[in-house]
Amino acid sequence: MAGEIKKRISDALDLPGDIVLNLPRIVITAGISALIENHRGIVEYTSDIVRLNAGEGTLIIKGEGLLIKSLLADEVIIEGRIKSIEFEY
Amino acid sequence: MLIIKLWNYFRGYAIIKITGENAERLLNQAALKGIYLWDIKRIDDKTLTAGVDARCFFKLSRLARKTGCHLSILRRKGIFFMINMLRRRRALVAGALLFIASIYFLSSFIWSIDVVSQDPEIKKAVEDDLRRWGLKEGTFKYGLDKKQYMDKILQQHKEIAWGEIKIKGSKLVVELVKKKLPPELEENSPCDIIASKDGIIEEIIPFKGEALVKPGDTVCAGDVLITGRIVTKSDQKSELGQQDASDVLLVHARGIVKAKTWYQKAVSVPLVMEEKLPTGRVKKAYRLQLGKSTWSFQLGSVPFALYETETSAQARLLPESIGDVRFSVIYYREVQLKKKFIGVDKAAQEAEKQLLEQLKSLPEDIKITRKKMDFALDSDEKNVIGTLTLEVIEDIGKEQMIY
Numbered sequence: 001m002a003g004e005i006k007k008r009i010s011d012a013l014d015l016p017g018d019i020v021l022n023l024p025r026i027v028i029t030a031g032i033s034a035l036i037e038n039h040r041g042i043v044e045y046t047s048d049i050v051r052l053n054a055g056e057g058t059l060i061i062k063g064e065g066l067l068i069k070s071l072l073a074d075e076v077i078i079e080g081r082i083k084s085i086e087f088e089y
Numbered sequence: 090m091l092i093i094k095l096w097n098y099f100r101g102y103a104i105i106k107i108t109g110e111n112a113e114r115l116l117n118q119a120a121l122k123g124i125y126l127w128d129i130k131r132i133d134d135k136t137l138t139a140g141v142d143a144r145c146f147f148k149l150s151r152l153a154r155k156t157g158c159h160l161s162i163l164r165r166k167g168i169f170f171m172i173n174m175l176r177r178r179r180a181l182v183a184g185a186l187l188f189i190a191s192i193y194f195l196s197s198f199i200w201s202i203d204v205v206s207q208d209p210e211i212k213k214a215v216e217d218d219l220r221r222w223g224l225k226e227g228t229f230k231y232g233l234d235k236k237q238y239m240d241k242i243l244q245q246h247k248e249i250a251w252g253e254i255k256i257k258g259s260k261l262v263v264e265l266v267k268k269k270l271p272p273e274l275e276e277n278s279p280c281d282i283i284a285s286k287d288g289i290i291e292e293i294i295p296f297k298g299e300a301l302v303k304p305g306d307t308v309c310a311g312d313v314l315i316t317g318r319i320v321t322k323s324d325q326k327s328e329l330g331q332q333d334a335s336d337v338l339l340v341h342a343r344g345i346v347k348a349k350t351w352y353q354k355a356v357s358v359p360l361v362m363e364e365k366l367p368t369g370r371v372k373k374a375y376r377l378q379l380g381k382s383t384w385s386f387q388l389g390s391v392p393f394a395l396y397e398t399e400t401s402a403q404a405r406l407l408p409e410s411i412g413d414v415r416f417s418v419i420y421y422r423e424v425q426l427k428k429k430f431i432g433v434d435k436a437a438q439e440a441e442k443q444l445l446e447q448l449k450s451l452p453e454d455i456k457i458t459r460k461k462m463d464f465a466l467d468s469d470e471k472n473v474i475g476t477l478t479l480e481v482i483e484d485i486g487k488e489q490m491i492y
Contacts, residue, residue, distance in 0.1 A: 041117040047131040068129035068139075073120045 024054045031082045034061060037075050042068075050078055057089040101143035101167030104128075109158030112137050118152050138163065199228045199261045206265040211246060215263060218245055230256055278490060279339035282315035284308045285487040288348035298342030308348065308485075317342035317491055339491055346486040349458070352451060352479040356443045357472045358436045362429045365397070370423040372396075378403070378415040385419070393423035433473060437464040440475030447477070455483040 003021070010020040018025035018038055027035040040053035047066050052059040066080035107115060112135075119126055129139040141149055143165075153160045175182050202219060206212045219225070224238055235254040242252055242263070250268040254261065282298065290306045298315040302308060319338045374387035403417040431439070441462060459480035467474050 041120070042113045045113055045116070045129070045131060045137075046134075066131075068116075069127060071116060071120050071126045071129060073123065 022055065024052070024059060026059075026085065028082070028085070031063075032079060033069070034078045034082055034085065035075070036078070039074065039076055042071075042076070047080070052076065054087070057087050060084075060086040060088055062086070097140075097142060098167050101165070101169045102140055103143060103146055103162050104138060104140055104164040104166070105146070105149075106132075106161045106163050107137040107139060107153070107158055108135055108161070109153075109156065110135065111156050112158055115149075115153055115156045115158045118156060119149055122148065122152065124149050124152075143167065143169075196259050197230055198226075198259060199224075199230050199233075199256070200226055200259040202226065202261045202263070204263045204265065206267065208267050211249065211265060211267060214246065215242055215265060218242065219263070224261070230259070230261075278341060279317045280341050280488045280490045281313045281317050282342045282344055282346060282486040283489045284310055284312045284314055284346070284348070285485050286310045286350055288350040288485055290314075290346065290348050291482055292347040293344065294346075295342070295344035297340050298344065300344070302346075313489075314346045314486060315342045315344045342488075344486065345484060347482050348485045349480060349482055350485065352477075352481065354444055354447045354477045354479075356440050356447070356475050357467070358440045358443070358475065359472050360431060360433065360436050361471070362431050364427045364429055365395075365424040366427050367397075368423045368425050372421040372423075374419040374421070376400075376417045376419060378413075378417070380413050391421045393421065395426065396421045396423050398422075433466070436473035437475065440464060440473055444475050444477040448479075451479075451481075452483065455481040457481050 006021055007017075009015070010017055017023050022038055024039050025037040027037075029035075036052060036059065038055075039059070040055055043051035043053055043058060045051075045066075045068065048062065048064060050061040050066055050068075052061070061078055061082060062084045063080050063082040066078055066082070069077040069079045109115070116126065116129065116137075124145040125142060127140045129137055131137055146160075146162075150160050202216065202225070204212045204215050204219075206215070218241075219238065222238065222241060224233075233256070235256075239252055239254050242265070243249055246265075248268050249265050251266040253264045255264070256262075287309050288307075290302050290304050290308060292304060293300050293302060293314065295315045298317045299319050300315050302312070302314050308314065317340045319340060321336055321338050370393065372391055372393070374385055377384045377386070399420045399422060401418040401420070403415040406414040406416055441464075444462065457479055459478075461478045463476045463478075465474050465476075466472070
């Protein structure tokens, strides 16, 4: 319910969702690097797949030779050969 | 980021191996506790490697125990670990220090001397002199009395106007600037008098040297008129190649050589002259100038096929102290081309006028002995060609050095 109200406010005021709703924000540099802000933790990490808790659902990054370049409480940088970024609900 | 890498290097960090089923949980816990991990890499199903700050390692190992993971240190990096490592390897440190010391020691000698000068002779001479005075490769560079050496160079070589000794690393650079010598042809240097142009000799008065031509001779430009090469021996029959150098006296030849030369000038005057006559029709445009930018105001384009433009004097609209605003009027005056046949006589007069005008451009110290003007119509009878031929007497002597 609270999430619904927040979403409406964010829509009405044109505020970006990553700030109001605390949702992940992903910055991709071609297929070599992805920066994910506001993640909720790593679910699974191997060199081929990285699953991140994204609040609503899971964020799945698939690729080859994936490497967690940097890991902080709300920010993670993943490097390697990124092939796909998916959401699973 | 470079700054973070440097910071980590100074604080010291470790590359660790994390073994366990719940490695992801450990990573999450660490992130929440503020333990920064980087370069996390999956090795196999149960193993990860990561970088961690040296101080945070113990916090991490406590978390590892809780999550059931096992930590081991693969490598330690950073300045403190490095110092520790070096403490054990004394010989390496000694070698490095010896290397630095020997570089420093060897660079305190002069290893090459470079004399910079436009003149190769000076370069060579100064190089030799410096060697003689003991400034050579292998000299200790500290405490070298540069001023003393410079003074010595300047004393020894009077032709050097300015010089500077600099030490660039292990190289000694001597910069020298040669004095500019007076003009080449001095009063006493031997020279010939040669003809500067073709002509017939009228008069030749040698002051010094021997005249080779006599009045009435025809000379070409470049011929020697008075030679500075005088053969002293009376025996002049011997061939030139057999003469001894001592028999030839070289002098600076001087003299006056007056010769008859000719100048020719030609002009062409058309029989039909074009004149521009104003028709009286005028169009005005206005120009406003504000500082450096200009605006022109004009109604329609200029309706004349041929016109001349005249701009009136600029009037200031404001006093100079207030602003630079100027105004001017541009007049486009229509003109008509009118062709006028002026006739042969008038064209000839015009040609003569133009020729006399050209006479003024001749050198001043000549004497005109004869002046001839010819007028003729050209082949298609549209122009009068006026030709002026002058016969003058002038000094054609010119100095040329004997080498």
